[in-house]
Amino acid sequence: MKIILRTFNLKLKHTFTISRESYDVQPSLIVELQSDGYSGFGEATSNPYYKITVDSMKANLEKIIPFIESITKETPEEFWNKAYQFLQHDMFALCALDLAYNDLYARKQGKKLYELWDYSINNNPMTDYTIGIDSIEKMVAKMKELPWPIYKIKLGTKEDIAIITELRKHTDAIFRIDANCGWTVPEAIYNAIELKKLGVEFLEQPLKANNWEGHKQLFENSVLPIIADESCIIEEDVAKCHHHFHGVNVKLVKCGGLTPARRMIAQAKKLGMKTMVGCMTESTVGISAIAHLLPELDFVDMDGGLLLAEDIATGITIEKGIIKYSNLNGTGVTLIA
DSSP states (O other): OEEEEEEEEEEEEEEEEETTEEEEEEEEEEEEEEETTEEEEEEEEOBGGGTBOHHHHHHHHHHTHHHHHHOOSOOHHHHHHHHHHHHTTOHHHHHHHHHHHHHHHHHHTTSBHHHHTTOOOTTOOOBOEEEOSOOHHHHHHHHHHSOOSEEEEEOOSTTHHHHHHHHHTTOOOEEEEEOTTOOOHHHHHHHHHHHHHTTEEEEEOOSOTTOHHHHHHHHHHOSSOEEESTTOOSTHHHHHHBTTBSEEEEEHHHHTSHHHHHHHHHHHHHTTOEEEEEOOSOOHHHHHHHHTTGGGOSEEEOOGGGGBSSOSEEOOEEETTEEEOOSSSBTOOEEOO
16 A cells, blocks of 8 residues: 655635634645555644644654555554554544545445445535634625525634624524633623524533533533533543533544544444534545534534635535535545645
């Protein structure tokens, strides 16, 4: 098996702002695995919050090229377990590698990935579309630019209720709120009451990730469901989030790829928690991988490709929240850049 590493700077349509940062360009690493005439593709993006860079991911993968080239017929689970021994300190790099291997493996089997997993795609959830923090006027303009049935609104400002009050005047879409650790417990309890009146479905990660006492208090007092994001990174975190959150948002780059994500989703469902998968402004390479998990999810945030000024791949397509799969096997990706 051969590995090819490519780096890209993905330009965004608009400056993207959340409670702790703003950016116009998203660095991304694309992994291609080649074997027996087939190629599989994976992706992971840089992330300053988790101290991950494209260069660090690339360096960590280059160190284990001999291991990667030694792989023959391992299942994705067997491959992940072996790769984890080398990359447990860099789950983002492990994610890109795992996505590429799952894609390659399914293509070799002549199946789409969801077919390989025996998933039915008849009742897939729709994806939301994210509106980053901006002036109210610009946030309204972004909604009008792309009418959508579900919006994920980034908050964490002193004007949060005013923002949603104004946005509500322009659409009857479902709102989901992501404060990215930007609120206190009293703020979150109060905001939940006001936001419920404005048609908000749930709150994502209102408090700082390690505020477990606060998470418990909010879980017991919020009038809206609370979904964990920054508090749910790896598999062990799902159990920690039980009775502290109503659901978990599993990010492939944080947990190390599709293989552990499936285990996390299964564990959350067993605990009676809502399941969600989110994205990190990946291109259609990473977003197409997420699509194959849809049958197991209650909610999904996979709008990364829609936020880009120009994509680097084809694969799944999204129209007004509805995801359509590629005709190709595996994750259905073709790199065009």
